[in-house]
Amino acid sequence: MIYNSLFIHSYILALRSKSNQDMPLFIPVMLIGLCLVLNLMSILFFIEGMTTQHLEIFTDKNEYVVGVLIYCLVFSYYLHKKRYKRIFETYKAKHSEPPAIWWSILVVVLYYLISVFIVFLSAFYRNRDWIFSGL
Numbered sequence: 001m002i003y004n005s006l007f008i009h010s011y012i013l014a015l016r017s018k019s020n021q022d023m024p025l026f027i028p029v030m031l032i033g034l035c036l037v038l039n040l041m042s043i044l045f046f047i048e049g050m051t052t053q054h055l056e057i058f059t060d061k062n063e064y065v066v067g068v069l070i071y072c073l074v075f076s077y078y079l080h081k082k083r084y085k086r087i088f089e090t091y092k093a094k095h096s097e098p099p100a101i102w103w104s105i106l107v108v109v110l111y112y113l114i115s116v117f118i119v120f121l122s123a124f125y126r127n128r129d130w131i132f133s134g135l
Contacts, residue, residue, distance in 0.1 A: 003036070005107065006032055006035060006107070006111050007028050007032055007087060008088060008091045009103075009104040009107040009108055010027060010031045010032070010104070010108055011028045013105065014026075014028055028084075029071065029075045030071070031108065033070050035111060035112065036070055036074060037067070037070060038118075039118075041119050041122075042115070042118045042119045042123075045122035045123045045125065045126040046122040046125060046126070048126045049125040049126035
């Protein structure tokens with residue numbers, strides 16, 4: 001549900017962009033893919049902090065493969081039976097007019113800031129730094 005909201009706002013921004021009129025699905029999928037990677041990293045850092053195992057998913061050898069795989073999975077999720085159109089039509093049915101550009105920008109930026117903050121917190125937890133030094 002959060003990713004759908006992020007998709008809607010980034011899709012609206014892509015539709016209003018003059019340089020992205022031909023394929024407005026490209027930018028939202030990149031933004032969601034990056035947010036998904038940030039959230040996966042925070043979960044992995046948290047798991048590593050709780051256990052003694054070191055999970056190496058994003059290593060130098062496979063970081064590009066994992067990135068392309070995540071992007072392709074997100075892209076295929078939204079392209080499957082034109083799911084992106086159904087999500088957008090559902091949003092348009094609930095709201096009579098699209099949100100203002102500043103609101104869409106605020107939603108996307110706020111989600112990124114929260115995701116990055118959670119990654120930092122989980123990394124501090126994994127390394128037992130800052131407020132987690134006493135654990």
